[in-house]
Amino acid sequence: MMKRLLWSLCTVCTIVVLCLVVSCEKPLLSVDESDEDPDGNLTVSVFQIEKTPFGSVTRAAKPASEACTRLNYAIYTLDGTRVRQVNQVSTDANFGTTTFKLEAGEYQLVVVGHSASGNPDTKDPKKIKFDNADGFTDTYTYYETITIGEENVEKPVALNRITSLCRFVLTDETFPAEVKKLQFSYTGGSGAFDAATGYGSMKSTQKMTFVVSASQKQFDLYTFPYQGIEGTIHLTVTALDASDGIYAERTFDVPMQQNYITWVSGVFFNGSGTSTTTITGVTVNTDWAGETHITF
Numbered sequence: 001m002m003k004r005l006l007w008s009l010c011t012v013c014t015i016v017v018l019c020l021v022v023s024c025e026k027p028l029l030s031v032d033e034s035d036e037d038p039d040g041n042l043t044v045s046v047f048q049i050e051k052t053p054f055g056s057v058t059r060a061a062k063p064a065s066e067a068c069t070r071l072n073y074a075i076y077t078l079d080g081t082r083v084r085q086v087n088q089v090s091t092d093a094n095f096g097t098t099t100f101k102l103e104a105g106e107y108q109l110v111v112v113g114h115s116a117s118g119n120p121d122t123k124d125p126k127k128i129k130f131d132n133a134d135g136f137t138d139t140y141t142y143y144e145t146i147t148i149g150e151e152n153v154e155k156p157v158a159l160n161r162i163t164s165l166c167r168f169v170l171t172d173e174t175f176p177a178e179v180k181k182l183q184f185s186y187t188g189g190s191g192a193f194d195a196a197t198g199y200g201s202m203k204s205t206q207k208m209t210f211v212v213s214a215s216q217k218q219f220d221l222y223t224f225p226y227q228g229i230e231g232t233i234h235l236t237v238t239a240l241d242a243s244d245g246i247y248a249e250r251t252f253d254v255p256m257q258q259n260y261i262t263w264v265s266g267v268f269f270n271g272s273g274t275s276t277t278t279i280t281g282v283t284v285n286t287d288w289a290g291e292t293h294i295t296f
Contacts, residue, residue, distance in 0.1 A: 035075075035084040040101035041152045044073055047096075049113055049140050049159045064096045064159070068113035068140065073098050074122045076108040078145070083107070087119050102148045110195040113140040113159045120192075129192035132207045136191060136222040139163045143195045162198035164189070164256040166221040166233065169265035175212055176269055179247050181240040182219065183209045188233040189223025189256060198258070200224035200231075212239075223256060230257040237268070254294070263293045 049067040064071060068090070075084035086098045110125055118134035121127075125143075130136055140159035168184065185207045190200025203226065210219055225231040232255050239248040248269060254262055 035100060036086045036098050037101040038099055040099040042075075042102055042146070042148060042155065043097065043099045043153070044109065044111065044155045044157060045097045046071060046111060046113070046142075046159060047156045064113060065090050067159075068138070069115040070113070070119065071095065072110075072112040072114075072119055072122055073100075074110045074112075074125070075100055075102065076110070076125050078106055078108065080108075080125055082123055082125075085122060104148050104150070106145060106147050108195070109142070109144050109146050109155065109157075111142040111157055111159060112195075114138065125195040127192045127201050128195055129202070131191065135208065136163075136206060138165070138222060139193075139224075141193070141195060141198055143198075160198075161259050162193060162224060163222045164225050164230075164258050165261045166223070166235065166254050166256060167261050167263045168219045168221060168235075168237065169263060170217045170268045171265055172217075172267050172269050175214065176239075176247065178241045179212050179239045179269075180242050181209055181211055181244070183207065183238045183240060184219065184221055184235065185238070186221060186223065186233045186235040186254075188226065188231055190226045191224070193224040198224075199228055200226035225256055225258050230255070232256065235264075239269070252294075265293070 046064045049064055070090070071088045073084075073086045073088075074082055076082050084100045084102065086100075088095050088098065108125055110122070110128070112120065112122070112128060114120070114130075115137040116130055116134040118131075120134075121129040121131075130139075138161065140161050142157040142159045144155075144157075146153065146155065166186075185205060187203070187205050189204065189206065190202055191204035191206050192202045193199060194201040200223070206221075206223060208219070208221060210216065221235070223233060232253055235252045235254050237250050237252070238246055241247050250268065252264060254264055256262055
C-alpha cells in the first residue's frame with residue numbers, strides 16, 4: 001500500500017514539473033499564426049512597391065494591392081531567430097500595414113510581397129523558401145536592421161523586385177490533340193532567397209505545370225538567381241498526354257538576371273516526337289535594356 005502511494009505521488013510530481021516546464025517555454029509559431037498587436041510599438045506600412053518594369057529602364061511605384069496578393073512580415077533577432085510574423089492577403093482590410101509588440105533591442109525586419117497560392121517558409125531569414133505546390137511568382141522584398149527603444153516606431157517601407165523571369169512562348173499555330181499539359185522543370189536558380197541580399201540561397205528543382213489551352217501560348221517561369229545577380233537555368237519542357245506520358249520533350253540553357261526577362265520562343269512541336277533537343281551556348285547581349293530574346 002505504501003509503495004502504491006509513493007508511486008502515485010511521484011507520478012503527480014512528474015506531471016506537475018512537466019506542466020511547469022511547458023508553460024515556461026515560448027510557443028512555436030505555426031505558419032499561419034499571426035503576431036499582430038494593435039497596441040504594439042512597431043508599425044510597418046508598405047507604402048509602395050517599386051516595380052522596375054521588365055523591358056524598361058524607367059521605374060514605377062505601385063501600391064502593394066496592385067503588385068501582389070500576399071504580404072509576409074517577419075521579425076528576427078540578429079542571430080536569425082524568428083520572433084514575430086504576420087501573413088496578409090490582399091482582401092484583408094489592413095493589407096499593407098501591421099503592428100508588432102517588441103521588447104527593446106535590435107532586430108531584423110523582413111517584408112515579402114508575392115502572388116503565390118500560399119505563404120513561403122520564413123523560419124530562416126537566409127532561406128525564405130517557396131515550394132512547387134504554391135508556385136513561383138514575381139516577388140518583392142524589404143530588409144532592414146531596426147532598433148526598438150522606448151518610443152514607438154513607424155516604419156514605412158518600399159519593396160523591390162528580386163526575381164528573374166524566363167518568358168517561354170510557343171509559336172506553334174496549334175497544339176497536338178494528344179497533349180494535355182506542359183511541364184516546366186528547371187535547375188540552376190533557386191526557390192529560396194536570403195532576405196539580406198535578395199539572392200537565391202539554395203539549389204532547387206523548380207517545377208510549374210500548366211493545363212494546355214489553345215488561348216495560352218505564353219508561360220512565365222520565375223526564379224531567384226543563385227548566389228548572385230545572374231546565372232543560367234537548365235530548363236526541361238515536357239509535353240504530357242492524358243496519362244502523363246511524355247509526348248515531346250526539349251531542354252534549354254537560359255541565361256537569367258535579377259530584374260530582367262529572358263524571352264524564349266519558337267515552334268515546339270516540330271515532329272520530333274519523344275526525342276530531346278538541347279540548345280546550348282546562347283549568346284546574350286550584356287547591354288540589354290531589360291529583355292533578351294532567344295528563338296529556338
